[in-house]
Amino acid sequence: MIExxxxxxxxxxxAVVGSTSLAIKAIEFDSRNVNSENVFVAVRGSAVDGHEYIDKAIDSGAIAIICEEMPQNLQEGVTYVEVDSSSKAMAxxxxxxxxxxxxxxxxxxxxxxxxxxxxxxxLYQLFKKAGxxxxxxxxxxxxxxxxEYKATHTTPDSLTINKYLVEMNKAGVExxxxxVxxxxxxxxxxxxxxFEGGIFTNLSHDHLDYHKSFAEYRDVKKRFFDQLSSKAFALVNTDDKNGLVMLQNTSARKFTYAIKGYADYKAQILENQFSGLLLKLNDSEVWSRLIGNFNAYNVLAIYATAELLGLEKVEILRIISELQSVTGRFQYLVSDEKxxxxxxxxxxxxALKNVLRTINSIRTKNEELITVFGxxxxxxxxxxxxMGHIASALSTKVVLTSDNPRxxxxxxxxxxxxxxxxPQNFKKVLSITDRKQAIKTACQMANPNDIILIAGKGHETYQEIKGERFDFDDFKIVQEFLKQLQK
Structure with a gap:
């Protein structure tokens, strides 16, 4: 057992009060999961402060406490360790x-x-296909x-990450x-x-409820690259002006990719259709089943990463042509009614602008583009x-609805x-609060060759309302309604 x-x-x-020569069975940051011979990490979250649960953790068997502030009453036989950041210490x-x-x-x-x-x-698909x-x-x-395991966060907590990495070690994952x-x-x-490497895709408006300003959001992303070692690589999209910002203080080996500007890895879009993309990656042509300009960047990023990780160029190109789109990312179907x-x-x-521009660049303009989103x-x-401005400007009709109202x-x-x-777009827009009804209405509005975009939830199979999650899958629902129209 580790000490x-x-x-x-x-x-x-x-500061340390007590002995650090203690055998530890587990690390916990949720006092409800604490058992004997555990260390409890008191993490300050946005809603809950772990420091309030220190006594409860000790009652449940914690023999060591990691905290940012020492409790006033220290219990005998318990080791207390004070740190600047409990979350950093826990990781x-x-x-x-x-x-x-x-x-x-x-x-x-x-x-x-x-x-x-x-x-x-x-990248998972590509390396799996490479054996x-x-x-x-x-x-x-x-x-x-x-x-396969269910994901609950984009980036899990540090304990969960390391638990899965251990499982990967046991499975021989390379x-x-x-x-991130x-x-x-x-x-x-x-x-x-x-980290062996870090990839930067782009930076745009998101999470400003959490980060308060775009500069803070950008600098947090940059921190990831600042922490890469000199043995790692940093690969950034320099068509986004923040790409070079990510490289400013990194010790990692620096590589760039772009479609518009000069870069180490370049792509040119030769054809862009609903059936896929014909791309020129540096000096080689490749067909991809993925659709749209934004996916040209994604394909370029995986091509560059695979090469940086030592795969042969010919093999990378062959596998890229076989890759399937990711669930809920420009996932599409064509009904019998076309x-x-x-x-x-x-x-x-x-993201909404990218998807709508992609559709508009491919469609003939003789058909309607009906966007459903919240x-x-x-x-x-x-x-x-x-998002209201973008959807109404770039669609012929818009149905505003619920996303996850929480x-x-x-x-x-x-x-x-x-x-x-x-004002000129008011007539394009209608509002239907019930998302299922909104999707049904869009299907009823559509004529042969029209395009319906359902944005916002993608891969999610639930809708979150007032603290409850209800089964809800955009793809299954639109598939069902389009089948009904065929009867």
Whole structure:
């Protein structure tokens, strides 16, 4: 069994009361999960302060407490360790407790506003097809080679990350691709991990309810690259002006990719259709089943990453041509009536604009483009009118509806989206609060060859209303309604 002093290796300590020569069975930050011979980490969250549960944790068997502020009454026989940041300490301790599992595989972090899930998932597919044992930590799911687990956060807590990395070590996984969210970086969930490389996709308006300003949001993303070692690589999209910002202070080897500007890895879009993309990657042509300009960037990112990780160029190109789109990311079907329905996770202004522009660049303009979307409750409110403006300007018809309203009133969210609709577009827009009814209405409005975009929830199979989750799958629902129209 590992001792407390061993799992505190590399943790900056402010004060210690008691012995660190204690055998520890587990690390916990939820007092409800504490058992005998556990160390309890008192983490300050946005809603709950773990310091309030220190006594409860001790009553449940905790023999050591990690905290940012020493309790007034110290109990005998318990070791107290004061640190500057409990979340940072926990991440380093978790890595030590599980014997630094990230060192036993090549861990690649993918960060940015849009494209994280697609890039990480496509890299998993690519390396799997190349014959490797591969891991994936993503918004959609967690994969330990062939074993699938449900994902609850874009970036899980540091204990969970290391537990899965241990499972990957046991399974012989050689490469792991991981989404790294701004929340995850800010909350120190990636501390103590050894990354072989980092990828930056882009940066646009999102999570400003959490980060307060775009500059803070950008700087949190940058922190991930600042922490990469000189042995790692940093691959950034320089068509986004923030790409070079990510490279400013990193010790990692620097690489760039772009479609518009000069870069180490360049792509040119030769054909862009609903059936896929014909791309020129540096000096080689490749056909991809993925659709749209934004996916050209994603394909370029995975091509560059695979080459940086040592795969042969010919093999990379062959596998890219076989890759399938990710669930809920420009996932589409065509009904017998020739109505195209597209389900996409686009829940930021930039992502919605990208998807709509992609559709408009492919369609003939003789058909309608009907967009169904809403905005999530208890999240960044400033993006709501922006998304209303984008959808109404770039669609022929818009149905505003609920997303995950959470604790907010759906009608209020819709009213805030409507504020961004310009007068000339008022007639294009109608509001139907019930999302299922909104999708049904869009299907009834559509004629042969029309296109329906259902944006915002993508891969999610639930709708969150007043603290409850109800089964809800955009793709299954639109599929069902389009079948009914065929009868």
């Amino acid at each position: 407390l002093k061993d799992i505190l290796y590399k943790v900056t300590l402010n 380093i301790m978790a890595s030590n407790f599980y014997n630094v599992p990230s060192e036993n595989l090549k861990l690649i972090g993918v960060t940015g506003t849009n494209g994280k899930t697609t890039v990480a998932s496509l 490797y044992k591969v891991g994936l930590l993503s918004t959609v799911k967690i994969l330990v080679d062939d074993n 490469f792991c691709f991981m989404e 969210s701004s929340h995850g970086i800010h909350q120190n969930r990636t501390e103590g991990l050894h 109505i195209t329905a597209i389900v996409d996770y686009a829940h930021t202004p930039d 905005c999530g409750g208890d999240r960044d409110k400033t993006k709501r009118p922006k 604790s907010e009133v759906p009608e209020t969210i819709i009213e805030e989206i409507e504020k961004g609709v310009e």
